[in-house]
Amino acid sequence: MPHLRPATRVLAALAAAAALTLSGCGSDDGGSSSATSDGELATLTPGKLTIATGDPAYSPWVEDDKPESGKGFEAAVAYAVADELGFDKADVTWVRTTFDAAIAPGPKDFDFNLQQFSITDERKKGVDFSSPYYTTVPALVSVEGSKGADATDLAGVKDSLIGVATGTTTLKAVEDLVKPSQKVKIFNSNEDAVQALKSKQIDVLAVDLPTAFYLAAAELDNGKVIGQLDTSEGGDQFGLVLPKGSDLTAAVTKAVDTLRENGTLDELAQEWLADKVDAPVLK
Structure with missing residues (x-):
């Protein structure tokens, strides 16, 4: 390495320090930092x-x-x-x-x-x-009195007639995990499947867990979330x-x-x- 004169060494050190300062202040995407100059996050209301x-x-x-x-x-x-x-x-x-x-x-x-x-x-x-x-994970929802509504494990819903809307990943989860003894009944939409549950055309409906909570609380008389299936594959x-x-x-x-x-x-x-x-x- 060539010998640097004193003045040159000072200039080089200042340049390096400036580069470090600039690199520390910038963000990865070239935008502004998420922190203000005093180290606080740049929230809508300072300190809140x-x-x-x-x-x-x-x-x-x-x-x-x-x-x-x-x-x-x-x-x-x-x-x-x-x-x-x-x-x-x-x-x-x-x-x-x-x-x-x-x-x-x-x-x-x-x-x-x-x-x-x-x-x-x-x-x-x-x-x-x-x-x-x-x-989200798949879940099973039903109404009190339906076959499988009181199940506490997969074996308890195995012989129930389960419905599911077409085009969802829930069908595969039901077939792979529940392994129902009856062929799963497939509907054109969740709305059709919910109506089938209400009219007792099916015993149990398979949907995602947030939908199951909503149906049990707001759409179904005596609705009940039976439980969740142990997979998040394909969930939102x-x-x-x-x-x-x-x-x-x-x-x-x-x-x-x-x-x-x-x-x-x-x-x-x-x-x-x-x-x-x-x-x-x-x-």
Whole structure:
């Protein structure tokens, strides 16, 4: 290496320091950093985290329509993400939006929003998504008194007449895991399948778990979620929605990834989507 004169060495050192400073301030995508100059995340309101959910918000995602309680799967996930980002519960502010307004392009009044938004390429054109905090699983729903409605394991529904909508991954899960003794009855749509359950043309309906919760609570008289099937293959992935190009997207995604890797998301799903609502994983 050639010998540098003192002045040259000083200039080289200054250039290297400047390069390090610039590289530390930039973001991977060339956009602005997710932190302000004092190290705080660049949230909608400095020092606060504004989280949105639906109006109303339903169990088991939010209990009693009170997300601030932290009760319910998505309310609990929201506070877990906030904690990873460095926000105390007292620093979280909740707002409400419709589902459609949240995923429409344009300015938002929240830092992130969660109300069972499936991550799709079409939606990504208008908003950002975090990495997935939940992947839907198939579930079995029925009505009290139907064959298989009181089952506690796969053997208990094996001889039931099970219905499923065409074009879903749920059919394969039923055939592979339940191995029903009767041929699964396939319908053109979920609406047709629900009507068949109501009219007792089938004993049990296989849908994704969020749909099962909704049907049991709102559509079916004496509806009951029998349980979940032990697979997430092909299920929809739910992500936190952020404004398009948000400075927080990377930080929020990192927080969700940490919660997935350390088992927190699985623990919350077990607590709120299995134990609390009596929707066990059927074996």
